[in-house]
Amino acid sequence: MAVxxxxxxxxxxxxxxxxxxTDAPRMPEWQLSAVSAxxxxxxxxxVGTRVRVRRHVGRDRIVPMTMExxxxxxxxxxxxxxxxGPVRARVHGEVEPLDDGRRSHVTIDVDFESHGMGKVLVPLVVRAQARRELPRNERLxxxxxxxxxA
Known part of the structure; x- marks a missing residue:
């Protein structure tokens, strides 16, 4: 599937x-599914630093995951x-300077691999949620x- x-x-x-x-505890401020990090x-x-993230998945599940x-x-x-976990995200982000470094162009790529039960969740729930959420996250x-x- 496509990134x-x-x-x-x-x-x-x-x-x-x-x-x-890249400040993990701030994830819930701008990522809709992030409950805590x-x-x-x-x-x-x-490289190698780990973070524990709790995310809303689907309508009513909160799933803890470890990211590296x-x-x-x-x-x-x-x-x-x-x-x-059964659903494993891969995230890549880039920040490019605009206007001599006064502004930024931010690109975020997300893809998923699945294991076990995740083979059902990724195409039915997770990818659809990510497609809806990523543009909203970037606006946030x-x-x-x-x-x-303030």
Whole structure:
């Protein structure tokens, strides 16, 4: 199946955008299905760092999952993958500078692999939810980052 890809322009510097999107505890602020997220490893974030995320899946299930950072290249790109459960996401994001670095173009790709029961869930529930949610997440990201500080 095809990767789900969405892009949006944000009126913030790439360094600010990158810092926000890679700050796992902030996921629930801009990702509709994220209920909570917390780092499992101490120290600086880098390839191999793990995060525990709880997400709404479908209408009424909250599913915990462990994700691992697979790419970390500030302020340009990042990647994560789910390492447990029947549905495993692979996420790749890029932040490209616009207007001499005053603005950013953000692209997020999401794809899934399935194991066991996930072979039914991915095509019926998970991909459809991700297709609906990713453009809304990017609009939330833009709104959060462009909102004036209180």
């Amino acid at each position: 789900i890809r969405e892009s949006i322009d944000v009126d913030r510097r790439p360094e600010e955008v990158y810092a926000y999107v 917390e780092w499992l490893d101490e120290g600086p974030v880098g 950072v697979t790419e970390y290249d500030p302020p340009h790109s990042w990647g994560m993958r789910t390492v447990d 990201l833009k709104d959060r980052l462009e909102r004036p500080a």
